[in-house]
Amino acid sequence: TIWLVAQSNVAVRNIAEKLDKVGFRDFKLLVSKDFHYDWHEDLYQSLEHCFIRSDLFGGSVVEISRLLLDARVILCTLSTLSNPNIDTITRIVPVQTVIFDEASQIEVGDYVPLLQRFQNSLEKMVFIGDDKQHRMPVVIGDFISDHVYNKKLKTKHDDTSKTACRFLDVKMGWEESVGHSWINQKEISAVIGLARLYETQGKKFKILTPYDAQRTKIEEQLKSAKLRWEDKCFNVDSFQGKIWLMFGAGNEEDHIIISLVRSQGVGFLKNVRRTNVMLTRCKKSMIICTSRDFVTRGQAAGTLVGKLAATMGPQAWQD
Template structure:
C-alpha cells in the first residue's frame, strides 16, 4: 500500500515523464521519488526512503541501473506484479536474472480475459504468463466478484468466464445496466482516433444529472479523441472534468459507483472486435452503468460482439426512454 504509516511505509519510484492525470500524484507527493532526483550515494538514498521496505515501481524501472542504491538498502526478496496479464513473458527475464540471488517469492496477479500484453494485436504470438499451459494449470482462480451488480456480473460470467465467475453483490435490480439509443450519433475520424459528437452531448447530459444528485461517476470510452472531446465539453458545461473521463486501457483496475460508457462507433465494429478490451470496459461499475450507443448498430453490425450479446441478454426493457432521460430519470 502507499501511505505514511510508520509500521509499513512505502515509497514510489517513477520516471520523470508527464502523465495525463499528473494531478493524482500530488496526493502522494511525499512518497514519490522521481528518476531525475535519484541520489548518487547510499546515505542520500537512505534519507529518501525514510525506512520504507515496500517499493512500488514499473517493471522497466526494476531493470534500471539507477536504482542500485535502493536495492542495496532494500534487497528485493518478494516481487508482486499487478496486471501481469499485460506483461509479455520475455519481459520478466532481465528482472529475474538481476535479482536471482535475493529473490524468494514471485506473485503474479492478472486476468488473461482482460488487457493483453502490449502489441498482441499486431504480433499474435505474444503471450502473458497466464497463457502458458504449464504455468496456468498452477494458477489460483479467484471465482467470486464483489464489484458488479448481479445483472452485469452474471452476464460477464456466462460470456467471458464460462460460467465459473460467481457474483456476491447486493444490487440485483436489472436496471443496473441501461442503454441509451443515440439515433443521430455518427462516428467520425479524428487523426488516428474516432469521435461521436452526438454521444458527447448525451454523456455530458447524464454527467450533469449525476453531478446534481451528488453521485460518484466516471466516463469511459474506447477512443482517446472522444475522451478529450468529452473532457472539453465537461469544462464548457462547468462540470468536474479532472479524473472523470478515461479511455479503456487507462481505466483497467479502476472502478466507480456509476459508469457512463460512450461506444463511439456507429458504422464499423472497430474496438469492439477486441473482446478482452470490451470486457474491461463493461466491468467497471459498482452500482450501475449507462451505455450510450446506436441501437441499430449494436443490434446489427455489432450484434456478434460482447456488447451486442449484452444487448440481447438485457432485453428490450434495458433501453431507456429518451423522454425519461430528458426529464432526468436515470432509473
C-alpha cells in the same frame, strides 16, 4: 523493499497518485523519460522526488543508491521490471517480493520473463484478485463470469434486475479521428443529457470512455453546461486498479455512464481485458452510449460489449 507492479503506465501513475493522496511518499517510481512529462503539473511537482527516469537507469551503483534512498516500495510497469536496463537497480534492491495489481489483466505468458530473470532472488509473488465480486449487480457479474472468467467468478449482490445494464442508441453518432485518439459528438451530447438527469436525481455517477480526446470534450461540455465536472469523467485506463482500494481509492461508482465513441472500427474493444475493466465499475447501474447497429450488427457485434448487448436483449435498449 516491495516491488509494486501494474500492466500499464497509466495504472502505475494512478497508484502513485493514490499513494500521494494518503501521504505515503516513501516510494520510487521507475518511469520512461517521455511518459513522466504527461503528468499534471501539480502532481508532478508533489512527486518529483519519487521519479527515477529511464535515462537515469544506467547510472553507477553510487548514483542509483542516492536515487533510491532506501525506498520501501518501488513502483513500475511489468515491462520495466523485465527491462535489462534496470540491472543496477535490481542489484541494489533485489526483486524478492512483487505485488501485481489487477493480475487478471496480465497475460500468463507476460510473467515468464520476470520469473526467468529473477528466479534466484524472487521469494514471494502477490496477485491482487478474488473469485467473488460484490460490486456489480448480478446481471453484469454473471455475464462477466461467463465470458471472461470461465464461469468461475461468483457474484454476491442484492440487485438481480436486468435494468442494471442498459444501452442508449445514439443515432447518427460517428467516430472522428483527433490526433491519435477519437471523439463522437453525438455521444458527447447524449452523455451530457444523462449527466444532467443523474445530477438532478441526486445520483452518484462517473463517466468512462476509452479515448482521452472524448474524455476532454466531455469534461469541457460538463463545464459549459455548469454541471459537476471535477473527478467525474475518466479514460478507462486511468480508472482501473484494484490496488487503489488499499488506499481508499475510487475506481467504482454507483452509476456508470460509458461512451464507446467508435462507430465503425473496433479499436479499444479488441482488448477483452481493458473492456472488462470498463464494464465492471458500477455498483448499481451502467448505461452504454453507442450505436445499436454498430454493437448488434456491425464490427463490434463479436466483442465483449456486443456479446453483452446480445445477452441483455432488445429490451435493454432505449432511444
